[in-house]
Amino acid sequence: MDRSSRAIGAVVGSAVGDALGAPFEFGPPGAYTARFPDGRGQMCGGGGWDPGEATDDTQMAVLVGESLVERSGLDLPDIFERFQRWEAGAPKDIGLQTRDVLTNGQPWDRAAALHFQINLRAAGNGSLMRAATSAVHFAGDGRGATMDAARRISALTHGDPATGEGTAVFHDLVRVALDGGDPQAAVPDALAAVDPGHRARWATVLAPDWHPSDATEVNGAVWPCLGSALWAVRTTGSFEDALRAAIDLGGDTDTVAAVTGGLAGAVYGYEAIPERWTAALHLPLPGYGDRVLRLPEFLRLAERLAQGA
Numbered sequence: 001m002d003r004s005s006r007a008i009g010a011v012v013g014s015a016v017g018d019a020l021g022a023p024f025e026f027g028p029p030g031a032y033t034a035r036f037p038d039g040r041g042q043m044c045g046g047g048g049w050d051p052g053e054a055t056d057d058t059q060m061a062v063l064v065g066e067s068l069v070e071r072s073g074l075d076l077p078d079i080f081e082r083f084q085r086w087e088a089g090a091p092k093d094i095g096l097q098t099r100d101v102l103t104n105g106q107p108w109d110r111a112a113a114l115h116f117q118i119n120l121r122a123a124g125n126g127s128l129m130r131a132a133t134s135a136v137h138f139a140g141d142g143r144g145a146t147m148d149a150a151r152r153i154s155a156l157t158h159g160d161p162a163t164g165e166g167t168a169v170f171h172d173l174v175r176v177a178l179d180g181g182d183p184q185a186a187v188p189d190a191l192a193a194v195d196p197g198h199r200a201r202w203a204t205v206l207a208p209d210w211h212p213s214d215a216t217e218v219n220g221a222v223w224p225c226l227g228s229a230l231w232a233v234r235t236t237g238s239f240e241d242a243l244r245a246a247i248d249l250g251g252d253t254d255t256v257a258a259v260t261g262g263l264a265g266a267v268y269g270y271e272a273i274p275e276r277w278t279a280a281l282h283l284p285l286p287g288y289g290d291r292v293l294r295l296p297e298f299l300r301l302a303e304r305l306a307q308g309a
């Protein structure tokens, strides 16, 4: 399998995971397998989502990705402006913290920091969930550069450095997977590049024997979200099974599945994503007229992002 298939797999896989997991958000563990006992999951819709409709995770990932290709690199004020335009378009779902930061009237380089100063607890998974596009774009620049870009994009909405470190680790695991490597084997090197003050907590959830039931927070928090995604990829043997494992955890299923799908797509490549899922995939983009992205638009974006990789 070539690198381009893996890069497209990461971008499309994340969007597919988001759409597949969305109907199960905040549901109990095992709901996906209960719904699809033969193991052949379908884009089923529910909870306000149409079958195949991706959510805010993918909307924000697309906004980041389009900024990266249209601005020929990292333009943080431009990404922030795109987020604000999207927020003003009244998306069906948006993280509470993300909305606060985008509407608190502060400039792009102050808004999230101010929110963190006031609220302190800010380590949700809301910047990790949108990282597949930037992970593909920056992969070719090496570990230091891709982790740094991840931290800076994360900090646009999430002032807690823990989220930046987790997003940086995700970027590096995708980078290794795009090269054909094993993301679990890449964990020690990624951890070595994590801020020392955050390293131990990340090492815990990324350890090869960690299980999602060991989590000390709900999976809407950044640590168990990435830990669960890596667990889902590590303990299964296909793209489809990784997503089943992720969604069966319950809780923040769209985001855990989006992160899992990004990683699994990089590991298994685009061809491993079932066609019955990609055919149904679609993404309305509030704030941008009547735009609805479907598979051809995702493929085009992924190919342009991969050129930077």
Ligand SMILES: [Mg+2]
Residues within 6 Å of the ligand: 055, 056, 057, 093, 254, 255
């Ligand atoms: Mg979502």
